[in-house]
Amino acid sequence: MVQSSVLGFPRIGPFRELKKTTEAYWSGKATVEELFKVGKELREKNWKLQKEAGVDIIPSNDFSFYDHVLDHSLLFNVIPERYSKYELAPIDTFFAMGRGLQRAATDSAPAVDVPATEMVKWFDSNYHYVRPTFSKNVQFKLNGTKPIDEFLEAKALGIHTRPVLVGPVSYLFLGKADKDNLDLEPITLLDQLLPVYAELLAKLKEAGADSVQIDEPVLVLDLPTEVQAAYKKAYEFLVSETAPKLFLTSYFGDVRPNIESIKGLPVAGFHADFVRVPEQLDAVVGALSSTQILSVGIVNGRNIWKANLSKAIEFVKTAIEKVGAERVVVATSSSLLHTPVTLANEKKISAEIKDWFAFATEKVTEVVVIAKAVTDGVDSVADILAANTASIAARESSSITNDPAVRERVSKITEEMTHRKSPFAARLAAQKAHLDIPAFPTTTIGSFPQTKDIRIVRNKFTKGEISAEEYEKFIEKEIASVVKFQEEVGLDVLVHGEPERNDMVQYFGEKFNGYVFTSNGWVQSYGSRYVRPPIIVGDVSRPGPITVKESKYAQSITKKPMKGMLTGPVTCLRWSFPRDDISNKIQAQQLALALLDEVQDLEAAGVYVIQVDEPAIREGLPLRAGAERDDYVKWAVESFRLATSGVEDKTQIHSHFCYSDLDPNHIKALDADVVSIEFSKKDDPNYIQEFSEYPNHIGLGLFDIHSPRVPPKEEFVARINEILKVYPKENLWINPDCGLKTRGWTETRAALQNMVDAAKEFRAKY
Ligand code: GLN
Ligand code: ZN
16 A cells, blocks of 8 residues: 655734734733644644545654754754843743844843844745754753654544654754854764764654654755765664654655765655656655655645646556555655645635645645546546646646746747847946936835724725725825935935835736736745735736826925836746746746836836845755756746846836845846845845945945844944945945835934945045
């Protein structure tokens, strides 16, 4: 019998129960008992759901109150002294590491003030994990029993689970040295860490676990040789009589470059992601011994599309031909953490489109169906397969997915369309001739504080409680006041403030053809922050102008240049669930053409400075160096240029980036006239140098928009002086790190005033 296996299930609950309870706990509105109770209910619900669906191998310890990697840090006592010194309850230390903690002193406890640990993207997903941070005096020890407790909790419900752990090599490699210990290479801690894993495994076995899923996702990255070599050492140490069977799990990519690290390991089985890389089947099979299990990741854990069941069944059959049915398991490609919980609560999406989707709950069933088909024959699931085939065919031929006009337009994209008319120097001259922009020009990144007021009115409009006219009046009033504010402060290039936008991608998605939106399709981004990515279902086009009215109005009420504000094609794609039936490149091209129309309409309306934000361009970069990565860079850059090149020289194109370490070469390739980059928190002195050769104009973010802190003018002056050591003064813009949407007005005014005053000082001096 071929078994079915799920590698992990979303923990947030169908209605964001986890967010509600953790945030209530943080604000003192729920007790720790209430918090734990909700956690327990969510786990129970998830296990039962999988059991009832017929899953054979159900995960446990995939739950977390914040982040599963952080769970491991607590479990192994990887807690820097700045957190442990407060001797908080374990759950509070856990949250303090995840999100920082600031608490006034009480009679019984001293004040607490500690920032969060670094958080980074989990591979190429939009999930963020809390980075293990190894300080000098790290003392590994088993500091808790979470995996054992959760295994027993399921057992008490009559559900036998497979606990999930992050493997020791990945845990170390994904971590970093703490500030007090910068020379440390975390992988050198392996010998000290392994006995703690062994102890944990022994306890799991005692509790009744016969197998453990041990995640080693770094196997899909470019690994240094010492990390490749660590696998043999780690797994020869961990596989023993006292440990449950170990199933080594990779996902999100290609293990072939590290295949030698897997060969010969004494583990019971190996999982690979064959949705992403079906071509790795032979290599993976070749690396296994004649008794090792092959877990075939074939239901996509990263998207929302129904699997093509017949194709998946064929693939599993191929695997069976190679290794025999008794050695094959059918699995999700990765944990389902990255997909929304269930389709059941989506009432607004049309039945036709909904039939194309599978969220986590529906994917669980797919895994079961595929396993049944290869065990009992396809006839045993004939009805389900027939419905699946019909649904796939309907999507393929639907007029929603296929817009011949869009296809035709994409096919006519030429190289020429991705180049501005003239080189930067000529453009700059044309821009200077008609735009009133002084030296050290000041500007902001787009959004201004989104007060409760704005959200209330927007909600009323969405619900139809106020008319479009009333809403437009309100937005105009907001724009007018933001423009007045910027003139008072003395900014040079103004923005309209984005009061009409809920989210920088959703806003555009709602206006484009080809997108749909869920009501409850939340996915965890980090901690209690969840996102509801829009879904690209069909060919994307722009039925009409999107931002022109607001930008034109804003320009009409000021003499200063007004900056139009758009979200770039790559960011629109990356922060949505993309289609799986056409390439990302083509989707980016479609988005770029739609945005090109908008850019040209803005220009025609007299908006001669246009910013196209691409904060997500870095995160789309494929995990490994090589052809795939080069290809991504090529089409990502081209789609940005396609969207922004169809303007006259005198129109100034800006772009903006945040959240990531960017490669200056990629930014250079975009050929924007001006770029603004999040910068104020970069403590690496080399970072500033990296962009020093940047040929066009640049604004390095001068203050942190995540904090209410107001930097004094002297601080701005000092920062600008630092930057001027590296950059020519003619190239420099003066701006904050990012949009001011989450800030309050008081600190916004004060910070911007100090920034503008500093710029004026430089302007007078040079
Ligand atoms: N223009 C957007 C804003 O200011 C940019 C947001 C972002 O880069 N994340 O809000
Ligand atoms: Zn930003």
